[in-house]
Amino acid sequence: MPTAATARHDDAVIRAAREVFAELGMAAPMSEVAKRAGVGVASIYRRYPSKTELVEQVRIAAFRLVIAEAEAARAEESDPWRALSRFMHRCLREGSGIGTVLPQLAEQHAFSAEFRNLQQQVAEVIEALVEDAKLAGELRADIDWTDVLLLFKHLNPALPTSESRRAELRARYLGLVLEGLRSEGSALRGPAPDTAEWRALCDNRAS
Amino acid sequence: MPTAATARHDDAVIRAAREVFAELGMAAPMSEVAKRAGVGVASIYRRYPSKTELVEQVRIAAFRLVIAEAEAARAEESDPWRALSRFMHRCLREGSGIGTVLPQLAEQHAFSAEFRNLQQQVAEVIEALVEDAKLAGELRADIDWTDVLLLFKHLNPALPTSESRRAELRARYLGLVLEGLRSEGSALRGPAPDTAEWRALCDNRAS
DNA sequence: TCTTAGCGGAACGAACCATTCCGCGCGGGC
DNA sequence: GCCCGCGCGGAATGGTTCGTTCCGCTAAGA
Secondary structure (H helix, E strand, C coil): CCCHHHHHHHHHHHHHHHHHHHHHCCCCCHHHHHHHHCCCHHHHHHHCCCHHHHHHHHHHHHHHHHHHHHHHHHHHCCCHHHHHHHHHHHHHCCCCCHHHHHHHHCCCCCCCHHHHHHHHHHHHHHHHHHHHHHHCCCECCCCCHHHHHHHHHHHCCCCCCCCCHHHHHHHHHHHHHHHHHECCHHHCCCCCCCCHHHHHHHHCCCC | CCCHHHHHHHHHHHHHHHHHHHHHCCCCCHHHHHHHHCCCHHHHHHHCCCHHHHHHHHHHHHHHHHHHHHHHHHHHCCCHHHHHHHHHHHHHCCCCCHHHHHHHHCCCCCCCHHHHHHHHHHHHHHHHHHHHHHHCCCECCCCCHHHHHHHHHHHCCCCCCCCCHHHHHHHHHHHHHHHHHECHHHHHCCCCCCCHHHHHHHHCCCC
């Protein structure tokens, strides 16, 4: 019976898997995913035939979230720089693990058609954010969307610091990096997006 | 007979281990280190009693190289910003793997006294580089040496891209990040350290 | 109360890896 | 020229980890 309860259960597994894989890497054990999701391993295997399949579904779900974040940022922020900045902060928000899949945009190992289709969409929406910011003169002209991918690739939780300070450190680091992207003229104008209200905006709405 | 040949052999093992651990992580198999060094596994075990010991020696050797790079940068570059920039480029130079150990500065798991002693020295020499650049007004005042550590932590080869473009991408990324560190006044003056002669300076002198 | 669908966790087998063991090749003595 | 060890490289070993499967239990419905 594929009811709403089943769907919620699926969602818990995917979310737990996303978090675990983001923290421990794709080599993380299935038992860890099961523990985090509050289910037994067998329940995962009843829904997904293999770990490979679970990983694929995690990636697909993450891509969907990325697209949603990017579209929301474009729609809700009038300033293109704030939109781009908000998008990156959101994708890297502690525990979401969304940013982890972004570097895999570059990978070409042929996955399913659905996966490749989403790869394309994500690329387009990020490119749109970047182009908006460049047209507004708020982003250096020599940056393109592959640079943003490059940043995501390095901004993932490299080492398991396991401290609560990790979120704070990551936010600081992202801020430094964003400064490097900003075009010279705009670096002086406008408040840096690091005020309390801004941080609140980045943190609410758990995915 | 501990001759110069033996010392060279030791050095080959340590260097191979540094590269392998940098690329594959500290969990990389000993057999890989042996292959890279062109020796058998047993030869490594004849010199180092366990993998743990080898890792410790690798870290110590890497710290020594970091200190040497930092001191050379301070001595040979008259401009403090160029010194800091050169130091980071050198530590992250493709294949050196030196930068990989820097994040472990923060770790407090008590290693040997020699290790802790070197930790201290590395911290001091990086702090000196940072303070020089701040005093010269070329580095944002709100940056300190732990920020540099944070950057190293993220700048390590996150994903095994395995392309030759990786070096190029890393250099570009480091450039972006450094822009974010530069103080506003100095961002406009002086040529960005990205000319051909500069790159040559960063690349020669294999460690 | 009896049945049974579905769950959680133990069990199984394969793969990986640190460490040890063994046979061979080669350089030095006779 | 021939023998003898020393030291080497790589195969063997034992243990651990993890993907996947199997089994006994529980709780809901009849």
